[in-house]
Amino acid sequence: MKRLAKLLDELLLTSSRNGKLKLISAYLCETPDPDRGWALAALTSAVDFPAVKAGTIRGLMADRVDPVLWTLSRDFVGDTAETASLLWPEPDQAPLAPPPTLSEVVAALSNATKTGAPAVLSGLLDRLDTAGRYALIKFATGALRIGISARLAKVAFAQAFRVQIEDVEEYWHGQSPPYQPLFAWATGAAPPPRTDLLPLFRPFMLAHPLGDEKISLEDYVAEWKWDGIRVQLVHVGGETRVYSRGGDEISASFPEIAASLPFPVVIDGELLVRGSDQGGDTGGAASFNALQQRLGRKTVSKAMLAEAPAFVRLYDLLIDGSEDLREQPWAVRRARLEALIPRLEPDRFDLSETIPVSDMETLAKIRAGARDSAIEGIMLKHRQSPYVAGRRAGLWYKWKREPLLIDCVLMYAQRGSGKRSSFYSDFTFGCWNGDPDTGADLLPVGKAYFGFTDEELRFLDRHVRQHTVAKYGPVRETDRSLVFEVAFDSVHLSKRHKSGLAMRFPRIHRIREDKPAHEADRLETLRAMVT
Amino acid sequence: MPVEYHEQITIGGGVTATFLPAGHVLGSAQILLEHAGERIIVTGDYKRSPDPTCPPFAVTPCDLFITEATFGLPVFCHPPIAEEIGRLLAVRAANPERCVLVGAYALGKAQRVIAELRAAGWHAPVYLHGAMETMCRLYEEQGVPLGDLRPAVGAAKADLSGAIVICPPFALNDRWSRRLPDPITAMASGWMRVRQRVRQRGVELPLIISDHADWHELTTTIAQVNPAETWITHGREEALLRWCELRQRRARALALTGYEDEDD
Numbered sequence: 180m181k182r183l184a185k186l187l188d189e190l191l192l193t194s195s196r197n198g199k200l201k202l203i204s205a206y207l208c209e210t211p212d213p214d215r216g217w218a219l220a221a222l223t224s225a226v227d228f229p230a231v232k233a234g235t236i237r238g239l240m241a242d243r244v245d246p247v248l249w250t251l252s253r254d255f256v257g258d259t260a261e262t263a264s265l266l267w268p269e270p271d272q273a274p275l276a277p278p279p280t281l282s283e284v285v286a287a288l289s290n291a292t293k294t295g296a297p298a299v300l301s302g303l304l305d306r307l308d309t310a311g312r313y314a315l316i317k318f319a320t321g322a323l324r325i326g327i328s329a330r331l332a333k334v335a336f337a338q339a340f341r342v343q344i345e346d347v348e349e350y351w352h353g354q355s356p357p358y359q360p361l362f363a364w365a366t367g368a369a370p371p372p373r374t375d376l377l378p379l380f381r382p383f384m385l386a387h388p389l390g391d392e393k394i395s396l397e398d399y400v401a402e403w404k405w406d407g408i409r410v411q412l413v414h415v416g417g418e419t420r421v422y423s424r425g426g427d428e429i430s431a432s433f434p435e436i437a438a439s440l441p442f443p444v445v446i447d448g449e450l451l452v453r454g455s456d457q458g459g460d461t462g463g464a465a466s467f468n469a470l471q472q473r474l475g476r477k478t479v480s481k482a483m484l485a486e487a488p489a490f491v492r493l494y495d496l497l498i499d500g501s502e503d504l505r506e507q508p509w510a511v512r513r514a515r516l517e518a519l520i521p522r523l524e525p526d527r528f529d530l531s532e533t534i535p536v537s538d539m540e541t542l543a544k545i546r547a548g549a550r551d552s553a554i555e556g557i558m559l560k561h562r563q564s565p566y567v568a569g570r571r572a573g574l575w576y577k578w579k580r581e582p583l584l585i586d587c588v589l590m591y592a593q594r595g596s597g598k599r600s601s602f603y604s605d606f607t608f609g610c611w612n613g614d615p616d617t618g619a620d621l622l623p624v625g626k627a628y629f630g631f632t633d634e635e636l637r638f639l640d641r642h643v644r645q646h647t648v649a650k651y652g653p654v655r656e657t658d659r660s661l662v663f664e665v666a667f668d669s670v671h672l673s674k675r676h677k678s679g680l681a682m683r684f685p686r687i688h689r690i691r692e693d694k695p696a697h698e699a700d701r702l703e704t705l706r707a708m709v710t
Numbered sequence: 711m712p713v714e715y716h717e718q719i720t721i722g723g724g725v726t727a728t729f730l731p732a733g734h735v736l737g738s739a740q741i742l743l744e745h746a747g748e749r750i751i752v753t754g755d756y757k758r759s760p761d762p763t764c765p766p767f768a769v770t771p772c773d774l775f776i777t778e779a780t781f782g783l784p785v786f787c788h789p790p791i792a793e794e795i796g797r798l799l800a801v802r803a804a805n806p807e808r809c810v811l812v813g814a815y816a817l818g819k820a821q822r823v824i825a826e827l828r829a830a831g832w833h834a835p836v837y838l839h840g841a842m843e844t845m846c847r848l849y850e851e852q853g854v855p856l857g858d859l860r861p862a863v864g865a866a867k868a869d870l871s872g873a874i875v876i877c878p879p880f881a882l883n884d885r886w887s888r889r890l891p892d893p894i895t896a897m898a899s900g901w902m903r904v905r906q907r908v909r910q911r912g913v914e915l916p917l918i919i920s921d922h923a924d925w926h927e928l929t930t931t932i933a934q935v936n937p938a939e940t941w942i943t944h945g946r947e948e949a950l951l952r953w954c955e956l957r958q959r960r961a962r963a964l965a966l967t968g969y970e971d972e973d974d
Contacts, residue, residue: 191908244784245952248953251952255904265785596912601883
């Protein structure tokens with residue numbers, strides 16, 4: 180418990196991702212089983228003791244601290260676990276037992292009944308110092324909320340034992356705390372856990388952005404990059420699951436898809452909603468915006484199913500029946516995928532067609548013309564490429580269409596974090612809502628914190644400091660004199676923004692010191708780019 | 711008009727005033743007002759934990775005790791300063807290529823941190839932000855030795871590696887600190903007891919060091935002075951008021967306008 184408490188405090192004080200990874204992987208290396216597995220469960224929010232609730236902690240404190248003093252303290256500190264850790268009365272006598280280990284805590288809390296839990300917790304709290312009590316309460320209530328994502332914890336696990344993150348992702352699913360088979364595999368003590376008996380997620384194969392590489396279409400096949408969300412469908416043992424890019428299960432949001440795949444298979448594709456924005460009249464798809472309406476729902480209404488029916492455009496076949504095809508070249512997998520299509524419901528599945536083209540010049544022209552259909556760009560896949568997790572050089576490339584550009588005026592700036600904490604590096608910019616010479620105003624249209632070089636950042640920081648007209652807490656308002664050329668992938672209507680528009684992936688493309696602010700673009704220009 | 715501690719002066723209308731050590735910073739004082747046998751003490755800012763740079767708080771009986779309450783919540787507990795200085799030195803030793811930049815108020819806190827560093831055996835030069843220099847000089851003139859102090863501006867980067875640098879809190883994450891070799895930012899403040907405050911500050915090394923009384927000191931002092939009535943001001947009055955109520959002590963909150971909400 181003490182070691183976990185130390186880790187939590189160190190993580191709180193470390194802002195860099197690398198720093199956090201180092202701390203977690205050091206912890207995983209030096210802590211014995213099963214404690215490290217329980218800590219990993221806490222970091223990935225996989226701990227649950229039904230007998231302990233937030234109310235249990237409040238009840239414990241109500242017996243020990245005056246309610247008025249508790250409320251005043253809790254309001255100031257802002258966190259129940261921390262307030263309780265600070266206000267817990269130190270026992271009069273030195274505790275009889277040393278601080279508990281994590282597995283001792285797990286054993287005590289798993290066996291506790293709802294009525295017995297307060298006494299068990301109290302006994303444990305008496306054996307710990309302030310930091311230890313904080314960690315114990317956080318652990319017991321299962322809500323760490325310390326800004327560590329499950330992905331970060333898994334990357335730290337991979338770093339700790341020098342294994343591939345893709346393998347960790349694959350074997351992770353189907354395991355439960357304290358993950359002993361996973362540690363046994365990672366430390367070389369056992370073969371990897373079996374994954375073929377459960378509908379588990381397999382890490383996606385990803386693409387590198389196309390740079391200066393010379394690509395021959397004899398070796399590579401071209402395919403559209405559709406603007407939906409990448410999904411993996413897994414059917415094992417009569418159950419179908421839909422997984423998103425990060426390995427999260429989203430079957431409940433798309434029941435019509437999950438219900439339409441009745442045989443054992445693992446396929447990779449793009450989840451889209453029917454419409455006419457992408458891919459023209461036959462079997463078209465709606466824009467990303469339409470798909471967004473369906474994301475993140477726990478249940479889907481019949482109206483929604485009828486209004487925005489989903490389908491999957493298939494890219495690849497990973498496992499066919501019990502046969503793992505991932506080692507096979509793309510061309511073989513593609514042939515197997517095409518053979519599979521007749522077995523699938525045409526309303527729910529279609530094939531992502533390859534682009535019949537033999538030279539890059541023609542392909543470049545096709546790509547340039549893809550603007551109106553809200554296609555993200557083009558994929559180039561090596562015909563011999565196996566299906567490997569993650570990004571592997573030379574196998575798959577994404578050739579995104581050219582970004583859209585618009586001139587905006589800097590309105591507000593905020594300091595960054597970590598290495599950028601002394602720099603104003605988060606910028607909010609706007610467009611004119613009419614003719615600036617006849618009294619039009621700037622309305623914010625987006626926010627960006629990358630796209631510039633370190634030298635440009637120093638310039639921007641200086642500019643913000645010298646052109647501040649007002650301060651609102653950490654935010655500075657500038658005199659609206661600097662123009663940015665902002666690059667973005669697409670723009671959509673949005674009710675959440677005053678300007679009515681929301682950009683995707685905006686970034687600072689160029690700083691236009693030469694351009695006077697009143698010559699920046701107007702909202703109507705941006706609105707005309709809506710897809 | 712210079713006045714010594716414990717020297718009684720007449721301020722008219724039969725009222726006398728006496729300045730008593732408050733233990734807050736060098737020269738800080740409680741004021742004892744006396745009139746026809748009635749005694750009022752206004753503590754001003756004070757603390758009870760030992761401080762090598764100023765005389766300790768003098769517990770003095772009175773009828774009305776007007777106390778500060780900056781850290782007037784039971785969550786505030788300032789650990790012994792030697793522990794915090796020990797953590798600072800340990801972090802410094804573990805990162806010889808970097809420097810530790812300590813944010814501390816220029817009056818009192820900075821000098822106390824330096825004096826405690828010296829007491830803990832740290833005799834290397836301590837580098838200062840320009841805003842610290844005048845006050846440190848004044849402390850030395852008043853007989854508080856602070857050892858080898860040097861300006862941070864103009865110091866060679868090599869000299870700053872592994873060094874301890876002290877600056878006002880506002881300079882911690884600002885342009886001034888960019889000149890330092892990959893500084894570990896530390897903040898010396900009583901607020902560092904609470905994680906959310908640490909996170910807001912964005913510091914890597916929170917040091918719970920305050921020149922104000924913590925909850926235990928505030929409540930102990932009221933009990934020791936044992937006045938007929940206590941007025942509470944300058945901070946979080948409600949909790950201390952509640953504490954008095956629970957112990958059947960007469961007390962009220964004295965609302966003063968114009969004080970800074972966030973003292974250290």
